[in-house]
Amino acid sequence: MTDDPDLERVLNVWLDGGPTSMPDRVALVVADRTARQSQRPSWHVAWRQITMNAYAKFIVGAAAVLIVVAVGFAAYTAGSNPATVGGAVPSATVAPTAAPTPAPTPGPSATATPLADPPTVEFVGSLPEGWSVRGGANWAGTINIQLAFDAGGETDGMHIELLPNRAVMAADCTLGPQPGVETTATAITDALATRPGLIAGPTTAAAVGALAGHQVDVRVDPAVGTACPDEGSGFTPLLGYFAGPDWLFIGTQPDEVDRLIALDVSDGRNVVVVIAAPNAAAFDHHIDDAMAIVAGLVFDVGP
Amino acid sequence: LVDRDLVIAARDGDHPAFVDLVHACGDRLFAVAYRILRDVDRAEDALQDALVIAWRDLPSLRDPDRFDAWIHRLLTHVCIAQATRERRRTANLRILPLDGPTAPDDLLGVALRDQLERGFRRLTPDERAVLVLRHYVGYTPTEIADLLDLPSGTVRSRLHHAHRAMRAALDADARVSTTGRTSA
Numbered sequence: 001m002t003d004d005p006d007l008e009r010v011l012n013v014w015l016d017g018g019p020t021s022m023p024d025r026v027a028l029v030v031a032d033r034t035a036r037q038s039q040r041p042s043w044h045v046a047w048r049q050i051t052m053n054a055y056a057k058f059i060v061g062a063a064a065v066l067i068v069v070a071v072g073f074a075a076y077t078a079g080s081n082p083a084t085v086g087g088a089v090p091s092a093t094v095a096p097t098a099a100p101t102p103a104p105t106p107g108p109s110a111t112a113t114p115l116a117d118p119p120t121v122e123f124v125g126s127l128p129e130g131w132s133v134r135g136g137a138n139w140a141g142t143i144n145i146q147l148a149f150d151a152g153g154e155t156d157g158m159h160i161e162l163l164p165n166r167a168v169m170a171a172d173c174t175l176g177p178q179p180g181v182e183t184t185a186t187a188i189t190d191a192l193a194t195r196p197g198l199i200a201g202p203t204t205a206a207a208v209g210a211l212a213g214h215q216v217d218v219r220v221d222p223a224v225g226t227a228c229p230d231e232g233s234g235f236t237p238l239l240g241y242f243a244g245p246d247w248l249f250i251g252t253q254p255d256e257v258d259r260l261i262a263l264d265v266s267d268g269r270n271v272v273v274v275i276a277a278p279n280a281a282a283f284d285h286h287i288d289d290a291m292a293i294v295a296g297l298v299f300d301v302g303p
Numbered sequence: 304l305v306d307r308d309l310v311i312a313a314r315d316g317d318h319p320a321f322v323d324l325v326h327a328c329g330d331r332l333f334a335v336a337y338r339i340l341r342d343v344d345r346a347e348d349a350l351q352d353a354l355v356i357a358w359r360d361l362p363s364l365r366d367p368d369r370f371d372a373w374i375h376r377l378l379t380h381v382c383i384a385q386a387t388r389e390r391r392r393t394a395n396l397r398i399l400p401l402d403g404p405t406a407p408d409d410l411l412g413v414a415l416r417d418q419l420e421r422g423f424r425r426l427t428p429d430e431r432a433v434l435v436l437r438h439y440v441g442y443t444p445t446e447i448a449d450l451l452d453l454p455s456g457t458v459r460s461r462l463h464h465a466h467r468a469m470r471a472a473l474d475a476d477a478r479v480s481t482t483g484r485t486s487a
Contacts, residue, residue, distance in 0.1 A: 007470050008438070014419050015338055015439040022329035026347050026354075031322045033351070034358040039316055 125296030128289040158282050160290055161250075161274045162297070166262075169237040169249045171195055177240070183270055185213030185262035188239070192216060192260060197224040197236045198252075206261050208273065209298045213263035219280075220254045239272055250274070257283035261294065271299060310367040313358070321358055328371075329354075332378050338435045339382040341423065349385045353378040375440070376450045379432050386428035415473070422472020430465040433458055 167177040168191045181191045185206075193200040193216045201217040220234045238260070240249025252258050257280050261273040275290045277283035305327045312320035332353070337346035357377055364373055423431060436442045436450065444462060448455040 007466060007473070010415070010419070010473070011434070011438045011469065014416060015435060017416075018334070019337055019343065020330055020334045022333035022350065023343075023347060026333065026350055027322065027325050027329055029351050030325050030354040030358075033355050034321060035318060037355065037359060039362050040359050 125293075127293060131289065131293065158277050158286050158290070159275075160293060161276065163239060163241070163250070163272045163274060165269055166239040166241050166272045168192060169240040169251075171197075171237065173237055183268045185264045185270055188262040188270065188272065189214040189216045189260065192218055192238060195236065197221055197234070206263070208261060208263055208294055211263035211265060211271065211299055213261065213270070215259060215261040217257065217259045218252065219257045220252055222254055239274075252276075255279045259283075259287065259290075263299075265299070273297070305370060307367050307370075310361075310364070310370045314361045314364055314367065316362075321361070325354055328374060332374065335375070335435060335440060336378060336382050338439050339379070339428070339431050340386055341420065345385060346382075349382045350378065352385075353381040356381070372446075372450055375436075376452075379436065379451060383428040383432050386431060418472050419469065422469045425472070426465050426468055430461050430468070433461045434465045434469075437462060 165183070166188070167183050168181045168188055170176055170178045178191055181187050189203045192198065193203050195218075197220060198218045199221045203214050203216045206213050206215040218238075220236055222234065224234075234254035235251050237249055237251040238258070255278065257277045259275040261275075263271045263273070265271060273294055275283075275287065275294070277286065305324060309320050309324050309327065313324050329350070333346060333350050336349045336353075337343060340346050340349060353374070357374055360377075364370060423434075426434065432451070433444075433447055436447045437444070442450065444458045445455055447453075448458045451458070
């Protein structure tokens with residue numbers, strides 16, 4: 001295939017390495033998920049593949065016009081209010097208030113080492129349809145709850161992350177916490193609500209399980225350039241933690257909408273619940289479900 | 304190849320048959336998912352999603368003999384979608400030792416494998432997929448094109464670019480990137 005037989009051999013050998021056995025839990029999870037899901041009738045999948053000729057398109061189009069006319073006439077004769085038809089699409093729930101530029105505040109840095117004993121989290125309740133729990137600590141100490149994969153669907157990428165013991169990352173993209181910002185819930189949400197490059201909604205009180213804190217919705221201000229030239233346009237750092245020897249952090253991208261719910265544990269420890277949506281429409285559509293899930297979280301913070 | 308009768312039974316709604324089907328083809332599919340995503344957890348997630356979609360859409364599979372290609376196509380699309388989503392997360396992550404056994408290590412040095420990992424992670428998800436389908440599964444470019452609904456020329460182009468990138472990675476000095484940056 002290649003004109004480089006050495007490369008071909010190397011690739012073949014390299015790809016032959018690695019695991020070849022499906023973990024048992026995959027089959028268990030799949031059996032459980034599919035037992036609760038019915039199959040899609042074959043016509044439901046196949047209809048998109050049907051190609052219509054011009055005549056068929058004309059017939060279908062004409063039928064659609066007739067239906068619209070008939071429905072409109074019925075609505076008119078019933079005295080319905082046409083102003084309620086086709087109303088405006090609701091916008092994202094993030095309030096479009098420009099964030100003021102924060103004054104630099106000197107002070108002690110957030111802790112640079114992992115805080116001890118991150119709380120464990122349980123979810124009590126039933127997940128709305130389409131949501132599933134993804135692995136425990138599957139990336140950087142997070143627990144993900146996210147929508148099941150929906151190929152090409154609007155919900156693709158909507159997820160909830162539970163992040164224990166996070167610090168606000170430096171706004172200038174240096175690898176470390178924002179100087180002067182503590183790790184309390186108030187400090188975290190206040191710092192992110194005023195972060196340059198973000199549009200933030202109001203900061204409000206929040207409570208999840210037995211933990212209290214504050215929440216704020218944020219999204220990237222498209223009018224502001226990125227502070228992170230290596231990360232592409234609009235990337236704005238949010239929260240991170242020291243994973244030794246490096247800081248790992250999350251940020252947000254243009255179009256994404258994130259609800260950050262910072263909760264105090266004790267002694268500067270925290271849990272930040274991030275509801276991340278790929279776009280405003282997904283956020284609006286699923287935020288109620290997501291908040292219902294969050295309301296079912298229980299944190300075991302130990303003694 | 305999986306049992307044709309099993310495919311037909313699962314397609315007709317026999318859930319235990321589908322579970323048997325999962326066991327029959329799971330290892331092979333997991334191996335493919337892992338090789339595209341280079342991460343055990345993400346491979347598990349992708350395989351779970353692909354199999355759930357497979358159960359949902361199995362009634363649309365008219366020719367049970369095409370199950371193998373059909374499920375590979377489904378899995379590959381899920382892996383590409385997942386890799387696209389996750390790429391921002393891992394683009395600059397420090398390369399950690401791989402999970403699981405890496406049997407033919409004797410033939411490739413640690414440094415060489417590291418270079419291959421780095422090169423592979425720089426490929427686009429589409430390029431990763433065609434590389435794995437070509438060099439691990441053993442499909443021809445024409446078969447990959449058929450599998451992914453792509454023009455044959457596109458597949459060959461992606462393969463060519465992937466090969467060139469991997470060769471460049473092998474020729475390059477080891478580079479170390481030590482930061483992790485992700486998107487919420």
